[in-house]
Amino acid sequence: MTKTKEVLKKNTMLIALAVVMVLFQVLISIAGKGSLFAPANITNLILQNSYVVILAVGMLMCILTGGNIDLSVGSIVALVGAIAGVMIVSNKMNVYLTILVCLVLGTLIGAWQGFWIAYVRIPAFIVTLAGMMLWRGVALIVLNGLTISPFPQEYLRYFSSFLPGDASNKGLILSVTLIVGAVLCAVYLAVQLIGRAKKLRKGYDVESQGMLWGRIVLICAVVMALSYLLGSNKGIPVVLILLGVIILAYSYYTQNTVPGRYLYAMGGNEKAAKLSGINTNRTLFFAYTNMGFLSAVAALVCIARFNSAAPSAGTNYEMDAIGACYIGGASAYGGTGTVSGAVIGAIFMGVLNNGMSILGIDANWQKVVKGIVLLAAVVFDVVSKKHSSKS
Missing domain, CATH: 1.10.287 (Helix Hairpins)
Incomplete structure (x- = not known):
């Protein structure tokens, strides 16, 4: 019985995801609006939520360090997308050079914010809130408030095509x-x-x-x-292969490498981690630098999906990423959470959005439902921790 309880506790969100998917399937069938498991809908579900998975993996690294979050990721997506649009569409520059420049730019932005958070010790909330406004403003300046499109097929094939083709x-x-x-x-x-x-x-x-x-x-x-x-x-979306590589690489990093375990140690007790010889400043700096890098990857995926670079791109993406992490089992206090859990959380959010959209539920009510689900996930985490500490 104890092992069964342990398994159920370990896979709570996976079971919840399965229940929600079956529930939506039944409701959609009753409403006569097709099927949640229609092949085209499954493909759309992957494409629509690819950016959430990428950002959630990066956000998890930040949350693990002690419940820190990054509010600037949506604005970084907009800025990197704007730079890519200007380079590829407006100036007809080399696609591979542009991709490299965008990845470096995202990494440098992450390092800039990581410096203030890790070494100057300005609260992450303040630094990334400033970044949210700063990078969105720069994106607007770069694009002059206009949308750039379309992107050449040479670029699109790397992020929005299918295999075998x-x-x-x-x-x-x-x-x-x-x-x-x-x-x-x-x-x-x-x-x-x-x-x-x-x-x-x-x-x-x-x-x-x-x-x-x-x-x-x-x-x-x-x-x-x-x-x-x-x-x-x-067929197989190319972006699904990219997601698979990211998920496997970061799962291995967090679970099987010493620097990856430092993230958990720091989130568990930063002072104890520091006394045991862990360079907590460097660990925190890495988390935010990596978040900038993955934001750039998400930007490259998003502009390919929408086939345009817009100043409004990335709006509320940070909320989707944070929500996916908490729903997937990451602790609000840090030190607990897995990449697979963040992915399950992202899929859960995607299924909620997709299912409610198919049923024709008003967008305002969709926000209400997602807000309740997020609150419930955090409440569950806090209550279970209090219960564990008492026992």
Whole structure:
């Protein structure tokens, strides 16, 4: 019973996500408005929420350091997008050079804010609030208040195209996506079995074989179902590959590297971390520098999705990213949270938006629902922490 409770507690948001998806599917079917799991809708769900996933991963790094947040990410997205628009569309500059310049610019902006937060110790809220206004203003100046479009196909193919690319051959698209799904399942199976064998050799505690195989079967079923749905539409979005690389890289960094564990140590108790030899200033500086870098990546994805660079781009993106982290289990006090949890939170937000939009729910009521969900997630975190400390 204890293990079952532990598993349920560990996967609370995953279970909640599954319940919400089934609920929306039932409501949409009753309303006669199609299906939440329609192939085209699944593809749109990925494309619409790609920026949330990217920003949520970066925001998690900031939150882990002690509940800090970055309010400037939406404005950085607007500024980097504006620079890309001017370079590629207006000045016809090289696409690869522009991408490099944009990534460097985002990283430098993050480092600028990280310096004031980490070394001068100005509160992150104040620095990033100033950044939110500053970078939005610079974006408006760069674009002169105008929207730049369209972007050349040479650029769009890296962020808004699909694999294998031959849209006319539906059979090829489905075959390729199913093969990719099967390969991913095989790799996941091998990683899980090898990891379990290593733990057993070292004498570590491992989950029961029933739990292991149950998880493997469930995840592989989801992967194959997603592959089938994507293959039934246009194929694998290139941006999904980018998201996969980011999620895997940052999951490994936070869970399996020493600097990644420093983020958790600092969020747990900064003074103790400092006394144990961790350079907390450098850790905090990294978190915000990295946030600037990922904001630039999100900007490159967004301008490709909308095929334009607009001064209003990125509005409220910071709220989506923060909400995704907290809904995904990140603690409001820092030191707790995972990349996978932030991704689940982003998908949860995306499903809420998508499901309510299909049902034709008023945009104002959508904001009410999302606000209640975010508050509930934070309340759950605070109450569970108090309960744990008492017990």
